[in-house]
Amino acid sequence: MSVEETSFPEEVQADLAALLRENAELKDKYLRAAASIENARKQAERVAAARTQSRLQELYLRLLEVVDNLDRALAYANDDDPLAPGVRATREQLRDVLRREGVTPIDLAPGAPFDPEVHEAVETREGHVAEPTVAAVGQPGYTFEGRVLRPARVAVVRPPRES
Numbered sequence: 001m002s003v004e005e006t007s008f009p010e011e012v013q014a015d016l017a018a019l020l021r022e023n024a025e026l027k028d029k030y031l032r033a034a035a036s037i038e039n040a041r042k043q044a045e046r047v048a049a050a051r052t053q054s055r056l057q058e059l060y061l062r063l064l065e066v067v068d069n070l071d072r073a074l075a076y077a078n079d080d081d082p083l084a085p086g087v088r089a090t091r092e093q094l095r096d097v098l099r100r101e102g103v104t105p106i107d108l109a110p111g112a113p114f115d116p117e118v119h120e121a122v123e124t125r126e127g128h129v130a131e132p133t134v135a136a137v138g139q140p141g142y143t144f145e146g147r148v149l150r151p152a153r154v155a156v157v158r159p160p161r162e163s
Contacts, residue, residue, distance in 0.1 A: 061150060068139065098142075112134045114134055133158075136154065138154060
């Protein structure tokens with residue numbers, strides 16, 4: 001005799017139906033809780049990654065200040081200064097470390113079109129140009145993982161104002 005052929009009393013069938021409903025409700029709650037835990041785990045990973053990214057950017061910005069100071073020291077060094085080769089080698093080593101970590105200089109030269117996404121205008125003057133153009137680079141800019149880490153600080157020549 002199979003279970004299908006067995007006739008259960010009505011109260012057993014009612015209890016079984018109630019247990020099946022409760023089982024379905026508990027399964028639904030379990031699946032929702034599991035999904036909630038998974039979402040919380042993913043959110044925690046995103047927050048940790050964003051925090052790490054932010055900390056790296058802060059560190060790289062501080063290291064770029066060191067590169068800037070080494071550049072300034074070399075700008076004032078004499079050709080016969082015995083420290084200049086060591087300062088130059090240190091600067092290049094630091095630049096190489098930054099490059100390997102994904103910090104790359106923004107390619108820029110005077111005469112390039114001014115791009116407010118990657119350039120910060122620190123000086124503006126009028127000139128005979130059709131569009132705003134970089135006249136001089138005061139401080140190089142850098143990107144990290146495809147985003148501007150520090151914009152290049154530039155002097156800009158812009159077209160004359162219409163009178």
